[in-house]
Amino acid sequence: xxxxxxxxxxxxxxxxxxxxxxxxxxxxxxxxxxxxxxxxxxxxxxxxxxxxxxxxxxxxxxxxxxxxxxxxxxxxxxxxxxxxxxxxxxxxxxxxxxxxxxxxxxxxxxxxxxxxxxxxxxxxxxxxxxxxxxxxxxxxxxxxxxxxxxxxxxxxxxxxxxxxxxxxxxxxxxxxxxxxxxxxxxxxxxxxxxxxxxxxxxxxxxxxxxxxxxxxxxxxxxxxxxxxxxxxxxxxxxxxxxxxxxxxxxxxxxxxxxxxxxxxxxxxxxxxxxxxxxxxx
Numbered sequence: 001x002x003x004x005x006x007x008x009x010x011x012x013x014x015x016x017x018x019x020x021x022x023x024x025x026x027x028x029x030x031x032x033x034x035x036x037x038x039x040x041x042x043x044x045x046x047x048x049x050x051x052x053x054x055x056x057x058x059x060x061x062x063x064x065x066x067x068x069x070x071x072x073x074x075x076x077x078x079x080x081x082x083x084x085x086x087x088x089x090x091x092x093x094x095x096x097x098x099x100x101x102x103x104x105x106x107x108x109x110x111x112x113x114x115x116x117x118x119x120x121x122x123x124x125x126x127x128x129x130x131x132x133x134x135x136x137x138x139x140x141x142x143x144x145x146x147x148x149x150x151x152x153x154x155x156x157x158x159x160x161x162x163x164x165x166x167x168x169x170x171x172x173x174x175x176x177x178x179x180x181x182x183x184x185x186x187x188x189x190x191x192x193x194x195x196x197x198x199x200x201x202x203x204x205x206x207x208x209x210x211x212x213x214x215x216x217x218x219x220x221x222x223x224x225x226x227x228x229x230x231x232x233x234x235x236x237x238x239x240x241x242x243x244x245x246x247x248x249x250x251x252x253x254x255x256x257x258x259x260x261x262x263x264x265x266x267x268x269x270x271x272x273x274x275x276x277x278x279x280x281x
Contacts (some may be wrong), residue, residue: 013038014052015125017045021061022122025068026088029061031227055124060123061088066102067119069095071230073111080107101187104156105163115162115271118155118233132239134220134246139275141216144179145170145209146196154180154193155233161195162265168195175266181212182259214258220247222274232270237263243276252278 014197020037021029035045049057065087072083084095099107104116110117147166149157158180161167167178181194196202196209224232224239247254255277263272 010048011125013040014049016265017049017057017126018053018060018123021057021064025061025064025084028088029057031057043064052125054278060120062098062147063102063120064122065089066095067121067230069099070107070110070117070119073107074114074229080111103159104151105159109163110159113163113165114229115159115265116185116229116232117159118237119230121231121234129242129245130238131246131249132222132224132241132242134250136221136252136278137219137221138276139214139216139219142214144196144212144214145197145199145202145206146179146181146183146195146212147196147209149193151193154182157193157195166195167265169205170209171201174201174203176201176265177262177264178218179260179262182261183257212258214260217277219260219275220252222246222276222279223276224271226269226271227266229270232272234271235270236274239274243274247278248275251281253281254280 017034020034031042031046034049035042038045038048040048046056049060053060055063063266069080069083069087069089072078073080074085077147078086081092082094085090089095089098096107099105099110127144147161151157151160161178165195167176168174176197179196181196181199183192183194184190187194195211196211199211202209221241222239222243224235227235244254257277259277260275261272262275
């Protein structure tokens with residue numbers, strides 16, 4: 001689709017505001033200042049930013065500040081309190097609340113485990129789309145032992161799963177692949193999500209789990225490229241976002257049923273495999 005001059009001007013205005021935010025990220029960033037940077041009134045700027053970036057300016061700023069604190073935490077040279085102040089939070093408690101709201105775990109829990117975490121990079125509105133690479137594979141049926149998610153966003157449930165050491169609890173201490181399972185519930189019009197391990201490795205504490213029987217058949221396999229820890233979840237989400245286009249381009253359609261992803265968190269390779277049930281068109 002060719003971008004109209006009007007849409008291009010709007011995109012460029014939002015990018016100017018993003019560039020201003022990034023240049024002054026640790027500083028106070030009132031809405032009227034950002035609106036002036038974009039060349040719009042506060043009302044129109046906020047609406048345009050939301051339409052373009054799919055979050056408000058305040059949410060974008062908070063997520064970017066949290067992300068920079070987390071990256072600095074990994075260096076381990078300053079306390080959480082000092083880093084929170086350095087990146088625009090007025091107290092450690094304010095940062096802790098923002099972090100818990102964003103990731104559903106505490107900063108101290110993340111620091112002790114060092115699990116993969118969705119961080120937000122500077123948004124570039126002209127970043128090109130890259131279609132993922134996929135290939136059809138045949139799977140035999142198997143069973144997973146899983147915990148049902150009570151989170152609205154799968155990455156938040158993964159955070160709790162990893163911080164809680166649930167994989168080792170399920171396996172009895174062994175390092176095994178962890179599986180995420182998505183199922184669209186048409187009756188309730190919502191995504192149901194589960195995390196667990198294959199039945200043959202489930203030799204530990206299985207309280208709260210349920211079995212899921214995964215049918216065999218044709219699946220399209222996508223392997224995300226390995227990358228750094230804090231790009232992992234963003235890379236996974238980009239891969240998921242490109243699956244429908246891959247299917248259309250290669251003459252397949254998604255079939256109803258379980259869509260799967262698996263990886264080993266402790267491997268620190270930060271790559272995962274996605275499996276989508278499909279059939280040729």
